[in-house]
Amino acid sequence: METNPYLKHIAYDSVIFGFSGEKLKILIMEYRNTGLLALPGGFVGHQENLNDAVKRGLSERTGLSDVFLEQFYTFGNIERYQPEVMERILKARNENHEGYAWLLDRYISVAYYALINLNDVTPKPDHLSDSCGWYDVDNLPALILDHNMIVNKAMTTLRSNIDHKLAGVNLLPSRFTMKELQKVYEAILNEKLHRGTFQRKILASGLLKRHEKQYTGAANKAPFLYSFVD
Amino acid sequence: METNPYLKHIAYDSVIFGFSGEKLKILIMEYRNTGLLALPGGFVGHQENLNDAVKRGLSERTGLSDVFLEQFYTFGNIERYQPEVMERILKARNENHEGYAWLLDRYISVAYYALINLNDVTPKPDHLSDSCGWYDVDNLPALILDHNMIVNKAMTTLRSNIDHKLAGVNLLPSRFTMKELQKVYEAILNEKLHRGTFQRKILASGLLKRHEKQYTGAANKAPFLYSFVD
DNA sequence: GGTTATTGTCTCTTAATGAGACAATAATAA
DNA sequence: TTATTATTGTCTCATTAAGAGACAATAACC
Secondary structure (H helix, E strand, C coil), X not given: CCCCCEEEXXXXXXXXXXXXXXXXXXXXXXXXXXXXXXXXXXXXXXXXXXXXXXXXXXXXXXXXXXXXXXXXXXXXXXXXXXXXXXXXXXXXXXXXXXXXXHHHCCCEEXXXXXXXXXXXCCCCCCCCEEEEEEEECCCCCCCCCCHHHHHHHHHHHHHHHCCCCCCHHHCCCCCEEHHHHHXXXXXXXXXXXXXXXXXXXXXXXXXXXXXXXXXXXXXXXXXXXXXXXC | CCCCCXXXXXXXXXXXEEECCCCEEEEEEEECCCCCEECCXXXXXXXXXXXXXXXXXXXXXXXXXXXXXEEXXXXXXXXXXXXXXXXXXXXXXXXCCHHHHHHXXXXXXXXXXXECCHHHCCCCCCCCEEEEEEEEXXXXXCCCCCHHHHHXXXXXXXXXXXXXXXXXXXXXXXXXXXXXXXXXXXXXXXXXXXXXXXXXXXXXXXXXXXXXXXXXXXXXXXXXXXXXXX
């Protein structure tokens, strides 16, 4: 009884980054009645582009449709193949899962990372998981299979791309202060940056447009709001 | 009659770079009696790591076993799926190809690039191709499917990695002159570099060890030979 | 009006980069 | 032996970028 509507052996996983104002976080799913944690992922339809499949999955999980999403590595080690993990997940689901035998196959996983504004989103679990939530990227619990390794590689990629891919673009609301942007950079690079130097460099890049000031009620000079020029 | 010993839907392609002394070249295969040109590629065994499969293929094609090899992107668009191309290749082979029906499936391809010393190698065709040879990377013929796009992306990746991954390491013989190394950089970046600045920067990096001079018979100062410190 | 914390910008220093200059030198020719 | 020639290794100078601190401006509170 083969009911696999997807390409065999091919999966994707996505590392969805959000920024809380202080820390980088990623979205993690919990499988029903197992305590097993995993990255949100999925499969590719027979008539579907790989990239579109991932966009579809991201949209289902977050409701967002136009986010920064980039493929960064494909994981294909044989050690990924642990059918007992998926069996446990299916069993805990406590349903007839004959139609899901294909889930017990070996999979190669294409990994993507996404940058989103955490406040825009109320994440929705998929049909195999019962909850999902944001976890600090520098304090992650153990995830299934090689998912912790996938997250590490995503972080490395994000760090090395921060200079030439515009990082904070999608992690912040459309208008933000220079300080907030600096916090994003510091969270990604995991180091303190010099305020004056940071401001000078970012402004010199010409990527920001300056708007009105933000009066918060704090007893000090009000910062300008900025947005990215498209 | 299913005789596919490999994972369905998953292929790899490799962009094998060599350096002739003046130009960057890549290895291209020609399929028997078709004139069709393609990147060397292959498939992944059921019990095989993805990376190992690519290493195996590279070794079969070049005889080399310890080369720089890096995954850079996975191509999964539906437009890759052109069964008529593979059918033409199988027909031209003029054999019973019932056992190869799996070749007509849709494939997602994980792409790698390799850097090798062109002079170390006499490339060997695989069982579907009858010849292979080196082509200038800036003057490539049309390749099947999306293979030209794969080459372009490989070039982009190589360029952006040249600074922090040691580039020339594997493209040159173990001992080389500063001028030869500069030629490699110029071929990859596709621009002229200033001699003095280049030499200063490379020497400052501490990656090179200086050896004896190379006396070629030319009527001018003899250059030092260098090697990379490992 | 004084106080306080934060912001925007400036200056000073140090490091990195781009470009040319020049002596050293390996082979050849006079 | 000495001039010639092309190339190499290195140096200097100018320009640009980066790191770090300083200071006036200012929003809200006292």
